[in-house]
Amino acid sequence: MIVVKQKEIDWILDRLASFHKVVVLGCGECATVCFGGGEREVEELCCALQLAVQEKDEAAEFHGLTCERVCDWEFVEPFADTLRDADAVLSLACGAGSNLLADKLETVRVIPGVDTIFLGANAGPDRWTEMCAACGDCIIDQTFGICPVARCAKTLMNGPCGGSKDGMCEIRDDVECAWAKIVERARALGRLDELERIIPPKDWSTARDGGQRALERADLGIRRLCTEDLDEG
Amino acid sequence: MKAESNLEKVIDAGHFAVTAELGPPMSSAGGVVREKADILRGYADAVNITDCQTAVVRLSSIASAAILLQEGVEPVMQMTVRDRNRIAIQADILGAAALGIKNCLCIAGDHQSFGAAGKLSGHPGAKNVYDIDSIQLLDILRKMRDESVQQGGDPLECPTPLFIGAAWTPMGDPVDFRIVRLAKKVAAGADFIQTQGIYDVKQFADVMEHVRHRGLHEKTAILAGIIVPKSAGMLRYMNASVAGVSVPDELIKRFPKVAKDASPEEKKAARAKSQEIGKQIAVELIEQVREIEGVRGVHIQAIEWEPAVPDIVKAAALLPRPTVAPTDTDAPDPSVDSAS
Numbered sequence: 001m002i003v004v005k006q007k008e009i010d011w012i013l014d015r016l017a018s019f020h021k022v023v024v025l026g027c028g029e030c031a032t033v034c035f036g037g038g039e040r041e042v043e044e045l046c047c048a049l050q051l052a053v054q055e056k057d058e059a060a061e062f063h064g065l066t067c068e069r070v071c072d073w074e075f076v077e078p079f080a081d082t083l084r085d086a087d088a089v090l091s092l093a094c095g096a097g098s099n100l101l102a103d104k105l106e107t108v109r110v111i112p113g114v115d116t117i118f119l120g121a122n123a124g125p126d127r128w129t130e131m132c133a134a135c136g137d138c139i140i141d142q143t144f145g146i147c148p149v150a151r152c153a154k155t156l157m158n159g160p161c162g163g164s165k166d167g168m169c170e171i172r173d174d175v176e177c178a179w180a181k182i183v184e185r186a187r188a189l190g191r192l193d194e195l196e197r198i199i200p201p202k203d204w205s206t207a208r209d210g211g212q213r214a215l216e217r218a219d220l221g222i223r224r225l226c227t228e229d230l231d232e233g
Numbered sequence: 234m235k236a237e238s239n240l241e242k243v244i245d246a247g248h249f250a251v252t253a254e255l256g257p258p259m260s261s262a263g264g265v266v267r268e269k270a271d272i273l274r275g276y277a278d279a280v281n282i283t284d285c286q287t288a289v290v291r292l293s294s295i296a297s298a299a300i301l302l303q304e305g306v307e308p309v310m311q312m313t314v315r316d317r318n319r320i321a322i323q324a325d326i327l328g329a330a331a332l333g334i335k336n337c338l339c340i341a342g343d344h345q346s347f348g349a350a351g352k353l354s355g356h357p358g359a360k361n362v363y364d365i366d367s368i369q370l371l372d373i374l375r376k377m378r379d380e381s382v383q384q385g386g387d388p389l390e391c392p393t394p395l396f397i398g399a400a401w402t403p404m405g406d407p408v409d410f411r412i413v414r415l416a417k418k419v420a421a422g423a424d425f426i427q428t429q430g431i432y433d434v435k436q437f438a439d440v441m442e443h444v445r446h447r448g449l450h451e452k453t454a455i456l457a458g459i460i461v462p463k464s465a466g467m468l469r470y471m472n473a474s475v476a477g478v479s480v481p482d483e484l485i486k487r488f489p490k491v492a493k494d495a496s497p498e499e500k501k502a503a504r505a506k507s508q509e510i511g512k513q514i515a516v517e518l519i520e521q522v523r524e525i526e527g528v529r530g531v532h533i534q535a536i537e538w539e540p541a542v543p544d545i546v547k548a549a550a551l552l553p554r555p556t557v558a559p560t561d562t563d564a565p566d567p568s569v570d571s572a573s
Contacts, residue, residue, distance in 0.1 A: 154315070154341050155363040159414045161341045162402035162429055165476035171344045183410045198372065198417055201319060201365045201384060
């Protein structure tokens with residue numbers, strides 16, 4: 001999932017200071033699952049913001065709203081009039097959703113209410129860890145399923161640096177050494193020999209370095225179907 | 234010969250090589266590099282210039298190495314993959330070679346969160362590059378030298394003469410993978426290896442047995458890392474906090490204990506005594522690693538304490554350093570060595 005973390009309320013209040021009518025928009029997908037920006041967080045944040053401005057004798061109204069999936073305009077469009085009527089949208093969706101809002105809502109300021117921190121997985125009841133860097137060219141077939149791009153602090157492709165200790169990375173106590181895990185899995189599978197191969201420099205053009213990425217799937221035939229529907233309609 | 238560097242010639246002629254480390258200043262004071270070059274001249278076959286070690290901004294390794302050349306001291310330019318992408322690295326390598334720098338040590342570099350282990354602010358908010366890793370860098374340099382080709386495939390108009398080095402942590406975790414890591418570095422192009430600091434010689438000797446078993450000691454010149462200890466505190470810190478370094482208790486116990494309420498004079502005396510003990514330990518470590526088959530030299534790191542190096546090299550009976558005449562052949566004749 002895309003893991004988000006709510007920003008500090010003081011930061012949010014500061015950024016919203018000049019707006020009178022604000023929609024706090026949550027997302028029913030990843031942001032809900034990681035307790036960063038779902039329906040519950042929207043309600044709580046609206047209350048907190050309302051209280052804060054009342055204490056300061058300021059007049060601003062906060063209207064909470066949660067879409068099923070903010071990164072898909074189909075799900076946001078039914079609320080478009082409400083959003084366009086606001087001075088600002090405080091988005092608790094991930095960066096993808098927030099960007100889409102900015103693309104679609106020409107006259108409304110979009111303020112992020114969360115930080116989008118990584119693509120990760122649940123690592124406990126209240127912990128998530130990064131698992132993927134979306135580099136666009138997956139190589140984990142060569143690293144026994146563990147991604148050194150996302151999980152090694154130095155993106156090392158050919159084994160651990162000197163900073164691996166007891167399975168942990170030297171940069172922080174709570175960071176596992178990705179290469180210790182890779183080696184452990186290779187050993188368990190009896191395939192340490194595979195790690196003797198030198199992995200060549202990676203082609204980063206498929207990653208963010210290549211500019212904004214897009215995916216087109218003409219093979220799906222969806223565009224053709226849509227056109228036919230329109231023709232018939 | 235690959236680059237005809239002094240270090241390469243000394244190693245090729247079968248001498249026990251000595252390199253030492255020089256930390257550039259945190260300023261543009263090139264005079265500091267010259268002063269340190271003066272201290273080390275004649276006591277090492279080549280002098281390593283660190284590349285912003287512990288992720289602290291210092292006078293660049295390429296400029297420091299060029300200053301060393303002006304001073305008549307052969308540099309080993311360190312190049313981390315932390316700060317530059319493959320375009321910048323290759324351009325800097327070409328520049329270094331054009332300036333006459335012939336040795337390059339390829340390393341991953343300390344993570345930017347380090348900032349001198351918390352003693353300085355550093356730049357923890359810096360973006361790290363890691364476009365390539367240190368093994369990929371070795372392979373790139375080897376091809377720039379042997380095939381006159383850039384990583385992207387474009388030709389170089391002439392070969393890039395380099396004697397290529399790599400760092401290696403023999404006792405780092407996961408221990409059984411460290412041999413594989415060394416084998417990959419050798420396969421990628423490491424002509425010489427400088428190891429992480431060795432204090433537990435017995436453990437290192439065990440690892441070297443595996444190295445010999447794979448014949449790696451014949452394919453690359455392994456120089457054992459000797460980090461000169463300054464105090465018991467420094468050894469305790471390295472033992473606890475530096476990955477891949479384990480320090481036997483006996484070594485730590487050799488340093489004098491200083492009471493917290495000791496007078497300044499007592500503290501000063503203890504410091505001086507500690508320094509002597511530290512140098513003595515370094516000499517003993519050199520003598521011990523020299524006995525291990527496959528160790529072809531030492532890399533002495535007296536961190537911000539370069540003046541310790543001449544005493545250590547002298548006491549370890551590694552003087553005078555050999556001078557090996559230039560040769561036109563691929564197989565240098567040891568008989569031209571004036572020191573043998």
